[in-house]
Amino acid sequence: MKLRQSSKWIQLSLVAFASALLASHAFAQDAGTRVAVVNSEKVFNESNLAKAMQTRLQNEFTKRQNDLRDSAQKIKSAAEKLDRDAAVMTEAERIRRQRELADQDRELQRKQREFTEDLNQRTFEERAKIAEKANAVLKQIAEQRKIDLIVQEAAYANPKADVTDDVIKALNSQK
Numbered sequence: 236m237k238l239r240q241s242s243k244w245i246q247l248s249l250v251a252f253a254s255a256l257l258a259s260h261a262f263a264q265d266a267g268t269r270v271a272v273v274n275s276e277k278v279f280n281e282s283n284l285a286k287a288m289q290t291r292l293q294n295e296f297t298k299r300q301n302d303l304r305d306s307a308q309k310i311k312s313a314a315e316k317l318d319r320d321a322a323v324m325t326e327a328e329r330i331r332r333q334r335e336l337a338d339q340d341r342e343l344q345r346k347q348r349e350f351t352e353d354l355n356q357r358t359f360e361e362r363a364k365i366a367e368k369a370n371a372v373l374k375q376i377a378e379q380r381k382i383d384l385i386v387q388e389a390a391y392a393n394p395k396a397d398v399t400d401d402v403i404k405a406l407n408s409q410k
Contacts, residue, residue, distance in 0.1 A: 269382045272392035274399045278369050279362060283407045288361040295357065299350055306343050310336060365406075372405040373398070 279285050317332050324332070373385050376398055385398065 268384065269380070270384045270386065271377070271380070271382045271396050271398045272386050272389040273369075273373060273402055274397070275366075275369070275387050277399050278402055278406070279365060282365065282369075282403045284365045284368065288358075288365065292354070292357060292361065296350070296354055299353075303343065303347055303350060306339075306346070310339050310343060313339075368406060368409065369402055372402050376401055376405070 313332075314336055317329070317336065321329050376382065377385055380398075382398075386392075
């Protein structure tokens with residue numbers, strides 16, 4: 236029985252040793268592959284294109300956002316006034332004002348949904364433009380440095396393999 240277990244351990248050891256040899260040989264063949272990493276969120280947040288995008292979106296959507304906030308405040312004030320005055324109102328008047336407030340609230344919620352959808356759509360469009368330019372820059376960097384593969388959002392990357400700052404610098408130098 237002990238001899239059989241010992242024999243199995245030897246077999247397992249030989250298989251492990253052979254696997255290690257094959258794996259090291261496979262990695263040695265692939266040692267010429269050059270890999271880099273880019274943090275796309277950093278590009279989308281820190282490049283001049285991204286900052287200009289934020290400014291454009293802010294200019295485009297600030298008025299609507301302020302209007303929505305003002306409408307919400309008016310509805311809140313009207314609801315508080317209704318709560319204060321409800322005791323001295325007729326039931327018909329109270330019900331009418333509650334319906335008006337409910338209608339105004341539904342309209343506000345609809346406008347808020349539209350605002351969010353419009354903002355998301357415009358953000359997506361602007362980010363797509365930046366991504367297109369960043370991908371062109373990444374291709375140039377890959378060709379210049381003879382990089383075979385550029386990975387986005389790696390779990391870990393040696394800082395020497397990170398080309399994010401180079402991408403941002405190249406994007407910032409474009410007109």
